[in-house]
Amino acid sequence: MPDSVASPVMAARPVAQVLTVGELAHRKHVFVAECLQSKAKATRGTYNRCLNEFSRWVEGLGGSCPMTPEAMDRYQEYLTVERALGPRTVSTYLTALRQFVKYLVTTGFLNQNPTLHLKITSAPAPKATQALSAPEIRQLIAAVDTSTTMGKRDLAIIYAMIYAGLTETDIERADVADMERTLLGIHIRVQGKGSRVKAETAPLDPPVMEKIADYLKLRPAHGLEDPLFLSHSNRSRGGRLDTRSIRRRMTKYLEKAGLRRPGITTQSLTLTALLLWLQEGKSLREIRGRVRVRKLRAKIAHLQATGMPSSE
Numbered sequence: 001m002p003d004s005v006a007s008p009v010m011a012a013r014p015v016a017q018v019l020t021v022g023e024l025a026h027r028k029h030v031f032v033a034e035c036l037q038s039k040a041k042a043t044r045g046t047y048n049r050c051l052n053e054f055s056r057w058v059e060g061l062g063g064s065c066p067m068t069p070e071a072m073d074r075y076q077e078y079l080t081v082e083r084a085l086g087p088r089t090v091s092t093y094l095t096a097l098r099q100f101v102k103y104l105v106t107t108g109f110l111n112q113n114p115t116l117h118l119k120i121t122s123a124p125a126p127k128a129t130q131a132l133s134a135p136e137i138r139q140l141i142a143a144v145d146t147s148t149t150m151g152k153r154d155l156a157i158i159y160a161m162i163y164a165g166l167t168e169t170d171i172e173r174a175d176v177a178d179m180e181r182t183l184l185g186i187h188i189r190v191q192g193k194g195s196r197v198k199a200e201t202a203p204l205d206p207p208v209m210e211k212i213a214d215y216l217k218l219r220p221a222h223g224l225e226d227p228l229f230l231s232h233s234n235r236s237r238g239g240r241l242d243t244r245s246i247r248r249r250m251t252k253y254l255e256k257a258g259l260r261r262p263g264i265t266t267q268s269l270t271l272t273a274l275l276l277w278l279q280e281g282k283s284l285r286e287i288r289g290r291v292r293v294r295k296l297r298a299k300i301a302h303l304q305a306t307g308m309p310s311s312e
Contacts (some may be wrong), residue, residue, distance in 0.1 A: 017110055020064045024055050031103050050096035053079075067101070069114045070299040076118060091120045130263040131275040131303060137162060149218045150232045153241075154249055156211040157229060158269065161250075163290035164208045166190070166275035168266060176216075177224035179204065202290055224271040275303055
């Protein structure tokens with residue numbers, strides 16, 4: 001009889017390695033300290049937040065997780081379904097996890113990388129900021145309740161951004177003393193990009209000054225060095241209104257007016273000032289003397305190329 005044929009040796013399937021919460025915490029600390037030391041503080045913070053989320057998920061599994069492709073699929077499903085995070089956020093979380101797991105493989109803790117198959121979709125490019133049309137400006141203004149001091153303040157801010165081209169930062173930094181009466185009308189001192197002092201000025205046309213004056217009549221007594229726009233919330237009443245609060249208030253009115261959509265943000269108000277000046281026939285030089293926005297020429301070209309909203 002012929003010699004029996006030896007059975008082929010079956011390839012041994014790698015034993016799934018397990019990562020415990022304790023081991024994860026230790027190795028995450030070393031990873032951030034060693035691999036991310038040259039990164040910006042904000043980047044390190046993002047990695048920490050993302051890996052902390054993974055750690056919470058592992059803890060929810062009972063304190064340990066088999067580092068297999070199947071487990072990574074379940075984590076992605078957890079982010080997408082249970083946490084209901086958007087594609088952009090999920091991509092950020094998975095990118096951080098993939099870099100961390102790559103480090104675990106490089107240092108010999110893991111034999112294989114179970115995250116290589118994960119599909120990390122690119123975040124869609126944010127839609128370019130758009131200006132408001134004349135009807136939209138009217139809708140926004142109508143959304144403000146001017147029966148309160150806060151409403152008077154917010155309407156003054158809207159006018160200062162749309163008709164004077166002031167930015168969120170200009171609004172935050174403005175003091176009462178910055179407003180000056182000149183032979184050419186009332187101007188407000190502003191701090192140009194890269195400057196530490198308010199060495200530039202922007203004109204405040206009569207409609208803008210009227211709204212600011214209406215607000216100043218109602219707000220608490222003010223000295224020249226006081227902020228022009230105060231916070232009227234219970235937590236920070238009387239303090240300077242910061243850009244975060246300005247953005248939140250303006251977003252609220254955009255939503256109330258039914259104008260919130262991709263491309264329409266608080267920055268749209270300042271961009272609308274450019275649009276209005278272009279429609280009035282002002283030159284680039286005249287506009288540059290009234291507003292401090294980045295890439296001014298490119299923004300004007302974008303408005304002209306995409307078709308400027310109607311002034312009707």
